[in-house]
Amino acid sequence: MLTRKQAAAELAGLLKAARSAVALSGAGCSTNAGLADFRGDKGLYASGKYDPQKIFDIDEFFKEPRYFYDFARDFIEQLKKVKPTFTHAFLSALEKTGQLKGVITQNIDALHQKAGSVNVVELHGSFWTSRCVSCAREYSYAQMEPRILSAEVPRCSCGVVIKPDIVFYGESVRRIGESVKMASESDLFIIAGSSLEVYPAAAIPDSAYGKIALVNKGPVNIRAERLSLNVSDDLDDFFMAVAEELSLSV
Ligand SMILES: [Zn+2]
Known part of the structure; x- marks a missing residue:
């Protein structure tokens, strides 16, 4: 050693x-x-509030995007504080x-x-850009942040849910x-x-x-x-x- x-x-x-x-x-x-480790023993995931397998599961997202966006709101609030x-x-x-x-x-x-x-x-991937899962219209982080923090599931002008360009399990x-x-x-x-x-x-x-x-x-x-x-x-x-x-x- x-x-x-x-x-x-x-x-x-x-x-x-x-x-x-x-x-x-x-x-x-x-x-x-101070950020949660995906697999560590501290933070958002270990709190039991979120199941990382489910947050980033693409099928779950299409079924119910709210689960991901509830996590995203907490995550972004935390991100704004960490250095x-x-x-x-x-x-x-x-x-x-x-x-x-x-x-x-x-x-x-x-x-x-x-x-x-x-x-x-x-x-x-990252939260820098997001896009509509139907028409692929792109949204910037600046456009998305207030929507995510407002606890609404962000929807495109075409009505379909928007997804950040984060790689989910299954993608x-x-x-x-x-x-x-x-x-x-x-x-x-x-x-x-x-x-x-x-x-x-x-x-x-x-x-x-x-x-x-x-x-x-x-x-x-x-x-x-x-x-x-x-x-x-x-x-x-x-x-x-x-x-x-x-x-x-x-
Ligand atoms: Zn759209």
Whole structure:
């Protein structure tokens, strides 16, 4: 077992040697922001108020969109209050210095963009845009936010329900090709706060032919022999140590 400082020095070394590092971020990145982890033991989901399988089930949505929109209202109210974590800021700072090409994220909370990251592939979509499930008319987040917060199920001018461009269970993950390409072109792939339990995201590291560094608190669905560095630590504390090793101001 490496100490935090040793592990941080190793990742700093890998980052210095890398020319095209890419990060994959999961829910563990946002838990320190106070946001609910999809699979963690805290937050909105664990409160028992919402069943994540049901919230994001496309058949349930078509049957009764209110269940999703009740969740969305709570989620957006929470999002308005939370700030990006050190980890988000660290990844953004790395992109600015050219040491990171971009971030693939499984999260729908837009905290990477809030932290200043530019090249962000939101694998599971986001609330930025929504569209009518019938006529495909597009609605911006600015148009949707007041409707979601008003507790009404948002409907298109044609009368049919509007759905945010979030990937639900049962829908195809449109940005998977782009993500796999980023991974395959990387020489360092950093997995930050993902347990790699949800496919197809979980398969993206298979396309990373360079070095893979894992930073997560808790078990991860990946073969240990694929990892150049395997860190089980608090993300913010660990990346603070890496920033120090890199003399990176975050
Ligand atoms: Zn419509």
